[in-house]
Amino acid sequence: EVQLVESGGGLVQPGGSLRFSCAASGFTFSSFAMSWVRQAPGKGLEWVSTISGSGASAYYADSVKGRFTISRDNSKDTLYMQMNSLRVEDTAVYYCAKGEGWNSGYRRFDYWGQGTLVTVSS
Amino acid sequence: DIQMTQSPSSLSASVGDRVTITCRASQSIRSYLNWYQQKPGKAPKLLIYAASGLQSGVPSRFSGSGSGTDFTLNISSLQPEDFATYYCHQSHGSPQDTFGQGTKLEIK
Numbered sequence: 001e002v003q004l005v006e007s008g009g010g011l012v013q014p015g016g017s018l019r020f021s022c023a024a025s026g027f028t029f030s031s032f033a034m035s036w037v038r039q040a041p042g043k044g045l046e047w048v049s050t051i052s053g054s055g056a057s058a059y060y061a062d063s064v065k066g067r068f069t070i071s072r073d074n075s076k077d078t079l080y081m082q083m084n085s086l087r088v089e090d091t092a093v094y095y096c097a098k099g100e101g102w103n104s105g106y107r108r109f110d111y112w113g114q115g116t117l118v119t120v121s122s
Numbered sequence: 123d124i125q126m127t128q129s130p131s132s133l134s135a136s137v138g139d140r141v142t143i144t145c146r147a148s149q150s151i152r153s154y155l156n157w158y159q160q161k162p163g164k165a166p167k168l169l170i171y172a173a174s175g176l177q178s179g180v181p182s183r184f185s186g187s188g189s190g191t192d193f194t195l196n197i198s199s200l201q202p203e204d205f206a207t208y209y210c211h212q213s214h215g216s217p218q219d220t221f222g223q224g225t226k227l228e229i230k
Binding site for chain 1: 153
């Protein structure tokens, strides 16, 4: 059974930093791209970042480029997000999501974690 | 960036009704379109991938169609557990994915 468990969210002041993680199990982690998708309170879904299975390639939404860094440790089956220069508008539930269809081009998110809440506030 | 526009933003329907939700892309995305269902306080769940592929375990009352810029999600006979918010998601080209704003499906 595929499981994705996020941890490390919390309250941080504007301009601060936070790192959170997603522990994966139930599949060959290194074979799949992984992503972060966020949802601000009462709002819709926003794609944040994707990293390839090997970790060699990473992609970011313009809203976080230069401030957030996605990474992975395939020896630990864990995905990470390092967030710097945080803004109030980064407040959201952050979901990690397993990618499927990377090789075919028909990319989709077939499994999601339960989400971790990041609150940016003074 | 590719913009995704869903309609309607909200919809009231009854159990047993047939429902259609549409999603329009600002440029052609071929068939790189997915649909998700989200219930309050829960993570999204993949329903349809590649515009018309039914995700494993999803009931056959859900179906998707379309290509290019116009897509639809159909639910053939609404069940009580289908009342939720639905999102389209485009995955065309180099990852710069975008979602529609969501369609909230409520009980009439």
